[in-house]
Amino acid sequence: MQDKETPPAERVRRIVEKLLEWYRGEPWWRQPNVDPFHVMLAIALSNRSDYRSVRRVVEKLAEHYPDPWSILRDPEGVKEIIRPLGLVELKTRVVLGLARLVAEAGSVEALLSLPPSEAREKLLSIPGIGEKTADVLLMALWGIDVFPVDTHIARIAARLGLVEPGTRPERVRKILEPLIPKGFRARTHLAMIRLGRNVCRPRNPRCSICPLYSLCPSANSCNPCH
Incomplete structure (x- = not known):
């Protein structure tokens, strides 16, 4: 029953x-040549921000900072790029937290090789990342078949x-x-x-x-x- x-x-x-008859799109993170670290940033920054603004910010971050280590070396510069999205202190902490997570793992590939349960725990340890954002990251980057709800x-x-x-x-x-x-x-x-x-x-x-x-x-x- x-x-x-x-x-x-x-x-x-x-x-x-x-x-799905109405929405014909495929998940944008499955497009070819998409950098998984930039996918992380885009998903994490998308809370309370529109997609076009997030895309512009992530493109600018990618232009100025080629890897997570360069992000960690210039938190103030990162903050200025993120500022147009609002909630700048929170979103900067999220970006720096993700960059630190990758740096501690040694590479994006090493981070993505973690078991999903361990990855989820590490993602939730970053201030500003809640359960929904963590689940979207797991869905997009770890391929976990979940249904995040906002x-x-x-x-x-x-x-x-x-x-x-x-x-x-x-x-x-x-x-x-x-x-x-x-x-x-x-x-x-x-x-x-x-x-x-x-x-x-x-x-x-x-x-x-x-x-x-x-x-x-x-x-x-x-x-x-x-």
Whole structure:
């Protein structure tokens, strides 16, 4: 008998199918010639920042600092490059923490060879990296088949009636992850973030263009809803 909090697997499967028909992209970190250290930086800096701004900052960091060791030698310069993203002290600590992690391992490759459980523990030891960011890093760089949940995903799940409103992201993950088919979790994660930013927004959700309109019990009931 299913726990009352657990949405039916078939409904989640239909939601995932519709989402992935709408979102055709592949995870950006799987593109050829992407530096794994820059992937780390981009993921860690993406909290509360838009993708275009993060991309510009990471490109500038890569231009000025060819490796983690050069980042560690110039924390003030790093801070100035990061400043446009806001939360500059926190984000600088995150970048320096990741650079230190790689330096202590000896190389990015050595860090990525760690068992995921050990890597997760080390990532969580960096001030400013929480469970969601650590899980996205594990998903992108260690290839772990997880379903990280942020505030966008938690909001969409509540509007879809998959969880109660106000359910914490980590609890949302525990409910939904087993129901999302293996191999599709990374794309579903990215699709729901795109949906949350552009369509199922916190305010003024654009229900009429939502790919999940026919499956959503909250469609057109949000106030206001466009």
